[in-house]
Amino acid sequence: MADIALSRVEDHEAVRASRRRGWTRAVIYGLLTVFALIYVIPLLVVVFNAFRAQPEIARNGLIAFPQSFQPDAWVAAWDNYCIGGTCQGMKRYFYNSLLMTIPATIISTLLGAMNGYILSKWRFKGSDVLFTCMLLGVFMPGQIALMPWAFILGKVGLSNSVYGLVLIHVVQGISFTTLFCRNYYVSIPDDLIKAARIDGAGFWRIFFKIILPLSPPILIVTVIWQFTGIWNEYLFGVVFTSGTQQPITAALVALTASGTTASAYDVMSAAVLIGAIPPLLVYFLGGKYFVRGLTQGAIK
Amino acid sequence: MSSLTVRNLRKNFGMVEVLKGVDLEAKTGEFIALVGPSGCGKSTLLAMIAGLESVSSGEIWIEDRLVNSVAPKDRDIAMVFQSYALYPTMTVRQNMLFGMESRGVPKAEQVEAIKRVAALLQIEPLLERKPGQLSGGQRQRVAMGRALVRDPKLFLFDEPLSNLDAKLRVDMRTEIKKLHHRVGKTTIYVTHDQVEAMTLASRIAVMHQGEVQQFADPDTIYNRPANMFVAGFMGSPAMNFIPARFTETGGPALALSGAPSAAPLGVAPAHAASVAPGRQVVLGVRPEHLCRYALQTEERKANLARLTVPVEVVEPTGAETMAVMRLGEQEIVGRFNPDEAPRMGEEIELGVDMTRACLFDPETRRLI
Numbered sequence A: 001m002a003d004i005a006l007s008r009v010e011d012h013e014a015v016r017a018s019r020r021r022g023w024t025r026a027v028i029y030g031l032l033t034v035f036a037l038i039y040v041i042p043l044l045v046v047v048f049n050a051f052r053a054q055p056e057i058a059r060n061g062l063i064a065f066p067q068s069f070q071p072d073a074w075v076a077a078w079d080n081y082c083i084g085g086t087c088q089g090m091k092r093y094f095y096n097s098l099l100m101t102i103p104a105t106i107i108s109t110l111l112g113a114m115n116g117y118i119l120s121k122w123r124f125k126g127s128d129v130l131f132t133c134m135l136l137g138v139f140m141p142g143q144i145a146l147m148p149w150a151f152i153l154g155k156v157g158l159s160n161s162v163y164g165l166v167l168i169h170v171v172q173g174i175s176f177t178t179l180f181c182r183n184y185y186v187s188i189p190d191d192l193i194k195a196a197r198i199d200g201a202g203f204w205r206i207f208f209k210i211i212l213p214l215s216p217p218i219l220i221v222t223v224i225w226q227f228t229g230i231w232n233e234y235l236f237g238v239v240f241t242s243g244t245q246q247p248i249t250a251a252l253v254a255l256t257a258s259g260t261t262a263s264a265y266d267v268m269s270a271a272v273l274i275g276a277i278p279p280l281l282v283y284f285l286g287g288k289y290f291v292r293g294l295t296q297g298a299i300k
Numbered sequence B: 001m002s003s004l005t006v007r008n009l010r011k012n013f014g015m016v017e018v019l020k021g022v023d024l025e026a027k028t029g030e031f032i033a034l035v036g037p038s039g040c041g042k043s044t045l046l047a048m049i050a051g052l053e054s055v056s057s058g059e060i061w062i063e064d065r066l067v068n069s070v071a072p073k074d075r076d077i078a079m080v081f082q083s084y085a086l087y088p089t090m091t092v093r094q095n096m097l098f099g100m101e102s103r104g105v106p107k108a109e110q111v112e113a114i115k116r117v118a119a120l121l122q123i124e125p126l127l128e129r130k131p132g133q134l135s136g137g138q139r140q141r142v143a144m145g146r147a148l149v150r151d152p153k154l155f156l157f158d159e160p161l162s163n164l165d166a167k168l169r170v171d172m173r174t175e176i177k178k179l180h181h182r183v184g185k186t187t188i189y190v191t192h193d194q195v196e197a198m199t200l201a202s203r204i205a206v207m208h209q210g211e212v213q214q215f216a217d218p219d220t221i222y223n224r225p226a227n228m229f230v231a232g233f234m235g236s237p238a239m240n241f242i243p244a245r246f247t248e249t250g251g252p253a254l255a256l257s258g259a260p261s262a263a264p265l266g267v268a269p270a271h272a273a274s275v276a277p278g279r280q281v282v283l284g285v286r287p288e289h290l291c292r293y294a295l296q297t298e299e300r301k302a303n304l305a306r307l308t309v310p311v312e313v314v315e316p317t318g319a320e321t322m323a324v325m326r327l328g329e330q331e332i333v334g335r336f337n338p339d340e341a342p343r344m345g346e347e348i349e350l351g352v353d354m355t356r357a358c359l360f361d362p363e364t365r366r367l368i
């Protein structure tokens, strides 16, 4: 008897508590939905406009659901739209961006892995000071380096060239890649290195046979970070290249500024989306590993 | 012939002197244990022998070669780490191959070595697994296997059993002893566990604060410890240290400073030479050298001094029973056969085996 009475009281309490939880939950979900919309709506507007015909945009305004889906703007944006006098669409700038981003990502990631390996496993006098100096690069705004880079690019003959941008992004990226890799490698036990040294392995063999095979999680992180960062970067592209040498971000600026009479919102939207596809693709393919790589240590 | 000779070895980390002139020597085939409390410099010493730490001063000889500045891979050593340090991305087989591949050992020889060692350690079924898929004991075996595939002059072990649970530790200890018996390689074995040192080693170096306190065979270390540190560190429960003073009451005897009311203990003939009336000493008595006086044979009683003390705590462990007794201001621990064990609160008449007791100088803390 006593048991039953007691459990009934508990039931009341539980119901009240769960009702309270229900309310809190509704508020949380409501807020989250609002914020998610704030992020998603601009993307939706651009996506819709890329599929709407220009007359329809002119008639119904920028924010509206497409009445029919047209691929024309995509073809124009990719292939033959005129930007600053040349009518080749975005494709050439898209290639420029790939040509810049892929080598810069690979080189800066490999250099970061080497640096991280040395700074964590082959410490020398002053290596911590060196690391601190490299960290400064993480916090340094890019515009500070504009004038020195202008000077250097001129000296080495890489002005107005995609390869000049590769050089810039490799150097500017090293502090990040080094930071990522070094912090990951310190969690690899030093005993592994000692065992390998006794086993007769040297600097390179240890790097390629022991460190690199343990590295995929952090290499994925640095590759994603570098790829999206370099692809989306725009300041160096605008300042150091012009005309056919520009990466896609810089070309998009030229597109909005090109003196056609009426703004072609449909083509612009498609062009912006073309420019956004690679980083989005990288995010969708690798985002999961990005979070995992940042949070997990080298050895489970 | 000596496999390893260490002379006056010193190591500084910045201002801190971690090793203060260590001398050590291992004859070919010998099993040397380095034992001491955590932080005394054992691992540093081993790492210097391996070439993983630089030498501040002194000499390290492996056989007839001065190796102070020889790289680890050229010292002809193999090492087993406390953390096992197995390469996590490689299989057991690849782990064992790694060193041979680095050294360019011919393929046929590599295969042969793996076969031999896998059979020796019974790890054939594990060869294709990764370290992450092995239990602690299996990893331990593989770590030893990796050291054994080479035929080094010197085996170095750094606390190889510390990460195993108690039962497995005892089993592996026996295995290591068997293995050493079979392989016969000179071995330097670091441990903080005095039981491991006693059971495995042909000679033990007891270290404390960067110095070797005593380097001798286990029997000498246990029965004739060079100083109070060695006496206290080796053996569990630890040796009882009882402050005393020589008196002359019809034959040499020791009056106990902490318990003036107790009758002086007669000194064994072996210690007679050190008797000087009035001299302060520390009497060291191992727990197993205390017994219930009344139960001893007449023959044995001749060597026993008598002491009556109250029993404060009794701790049975099954095979034997420890008793904590009060002697004036201090406590002493005795180890008894369960049949003869005292009861809590009992006033027991103890026999103290004076022939086995040690006398220490309270100033220098050295054995007299």
Ligand SMILES: Nc1ncnc2c1ncn2[C@@H]1O[C@H](COP(=O)(O)OP(=O)(O)O)[C@@H](O)[C@H]1O
Binding pocket: B013, B018, B036, B037, B038, B039, B040, B041, B042, B043, B044, B045
């Ligand atoms: N790389 C190092 N830098 C500074 N001090 C160290 C270093 N390695 C060891 N020590 C110090 O040296 C002493 C001995 O260490 P270690 O040889 O690891 O002791 P054990 O193995 O006997 O526990 C410790 O006090 C430790 O803090």
Ligand SMILES: [Mg+2]
Binding pocket: B042, B043, B044, B159
């Ligand atoms: Mg140690």
